Amino acid sequence: MDRRKFLQSTAALASVSLVGNSMIAHGQGALDKDSDAYWKTIMDQYKVTDEFINLNAGHWGIMSQPVMEAFFNHTRFINAYSSQYMGSGRAANPNARSFYAERAEILEMLAKKLGVNSDELVFTRNVTESLQLLISGYNKLKPGDTVLYSDAAYYSMKAEMRHLKVHRKAKVVQLKVPDPATYENQIAVFEQGIKDNPGTKLLLITHMSNHTGVIIPVKEITAMARSHGVDVIVDAAHSWGQYDFDFADMNLDFVGFNLHKWIGAPLGVGLIYIRKDRMLDIDTKSSKGPPGNVDINNRVQTGTMNMAAVMSVKDALNFVDDIGIKHIDRRFKALRHEWVKEFLDDDRVDILSPEDERMHAGLTSFRIKAHKDTRELGKTLLRDYHINTAPIPNINAIRVSPGLYSSKADMAVLGVAIKDIMNKM
């Protein structure tokens, strides 16, 4: 490719207005951001299959078209410039683009959004990697100490916690969270767990359960645990980007995030937060760096990763920030309400996240009490009603997670389908 043309085309990539421009082109400026008309313009920016209604955004987030195009541009740029973009080129040519400089800018964006310092954040390839490193790296455990988690934790994080029995000679205890969930009982269960296990040093909590969609009072639980001398690792895989909360105000120490779920970045990007003054409590990965170092980058060793995906985080942030998390929060609650409202007074159905506004966002599971085969129910929804959901067999539930591309009509179809299935039973 001709150099000048290439640089022209890649210059556009760096432009933060890429996403904003396409929005203005859709004439959104005048629209109320909580209106269906506005959301129609957002839905138009997603290319989804019309073979089925996708209500499994919980697996990972579909990229909007502008983000995907940005990802393609970054992929082509990095493919053409290759390792010259990885910093070495910069030494010779100060004007050359540098991955590390651009990554630092993106970390600043993320730090600003979270209200933390950028040296408290590091990229991973997903939340699983983030939490693997936090759980296995937490080095304050002595043999015989107790670690707690609940049955609402993600399965591979449960396994990571259980492995501490071998790795740190810890006593591992799983708590059962009450159902139905209330704001108070979600705090009480962990407090009781700590009281029942006086040797407790570490607690894993899940901000939003991937099984039910229940959001727990992370701030209160962490404060309570801290008052008992217990550290808390937070799995925020599903929360950030899905609902509006003040991260800095939560006052957390160790957190794993996904950026490819509710932020909408390409697959393969997650994030770790470690509060600066707690850095030494997480082991460096395979003794990276000199002893006693507090560089968060030494807590991760990904090897060469998909740099274009990291670069696209900026575009994904621009896309969701242009909408605004307040409006995304309201939209997801509205989409959830659209189908949940049909079953609030229906004894045949359990809705697994409470109506308490603090405890749900878009993702919510349900159970048809009389239906005992969730996998079959998931298949029926897909085959007969063309709705893709996620069966959660161990709690006999179906998880429903709309995305920014979902319409209220999609949710209404789900409501009708559930009723129809029950009527045929």
Next chain:
Amino acid sequence: MNRRKFLQSSAAMATVAMANRPLMSLAEEIRLANDENFWKIIRAQYEVTDDIINLEAGYWGIMSIPVTQAYMRNVHFVNQNSSYYVRRKYGQDYNAIIKRLALKLGVREDELVLTRNATEALQSLINGYNKLKPGDSIIYADLDYGSMQSEMRYLEKYRKVTVVKINLPEPASYENIIAAYEQALNDNPKCKMILLTHVSNRTGLITPVKEIAAMAKARGVDVILDAAHSWGQFDFDFQSLGVDFVGFNLHKWIGVPLGVGLLYIRKDRILDIDPLRGEGGPDNDNVRTRVHTGTMNFAAVRTIPAALDFRENIGIKNIEKRLRSLRNQWVDGVIDNKKVEILTPQDPRMYAGITSFRLKGKTSYEENHALMNKLTDDYGIFTVAIRDIYNGAGIRVSPSLYNSREDADKLAAAINQITS
């Protein structure tokens, strides 16, 4: 870039990609003569910047245009079909890909699992190797990859073993490299495991893996092989190497999108590598539990067949021949220059495409970094300075399929001019 422009430019790429087929069949005949014209056709399959001559393919492999196209189609496809695809069909696609890779390597399908790069594969092997007892020794060398050296050193703490680092001789020869490992084994009778690097990322040196692995095995010592740079760069019979634990990259010399590697464990040795987080029972010999990636880039995985197609269409023998000839083209141009040291020997068993050099006496990283910058600034040639070689830092030169003989000539001329 606006959408229309983007689609235009990707349409242009698609045209090139479609042109690929007839050109390749035409090329089929030409390539038998190892004609420069054939490689011109191949070079046209790459969209690289002409800002600079890129002789730094060692970091990762640039995707050819057909592979980039396939990747973008796969990103579209996975994005659109989302978990519906992954939960229903991805497993079949994954298995078919593993089957194809197993066939290429001559191994069983249940001996392979995909990772996100060679680093992840080797982290799993080095950390997970559970035959070590406190007081045992393990050996690695100065030409191994930096973060793998760090993984090995970590075993001192994690497994309470003695970690021995050896420095490989320079100039290297087939015999003295084998002798260096033999000496290390003699000096460390408690050695239980060696890390070997098939092609050194620091100098390009090809290690006589087969001979060293056989020697180690005779003494009851296991070998973990870092094959990050070898597979796809030159032609070798994997099975004949006789190694049980291997980490590969697919995004370097196979040319798949960034973020895909491969882990091989011989079936009857799987229990010797811990499953991640102790998953499964004591008899769990499922190789896939030796890695836990969480959600990975499914589109990159789906693009593996396109990358294999592209490479197989050219043929590994031709690729090897081409990379060697590009290496020889610049090395021959400086071999008589007394001020230049070439860090791989002129023994064809010991190099492929990658080869490092240094200017005699210039052994510090800073001097080499300055030389790298000079090559970039004054000659428009991109290479990389390499630190931490025992005998001194150097400059690594890694040509690829998008390079021409003129690129190699320009490097040789630049080195000769700088030293004159």
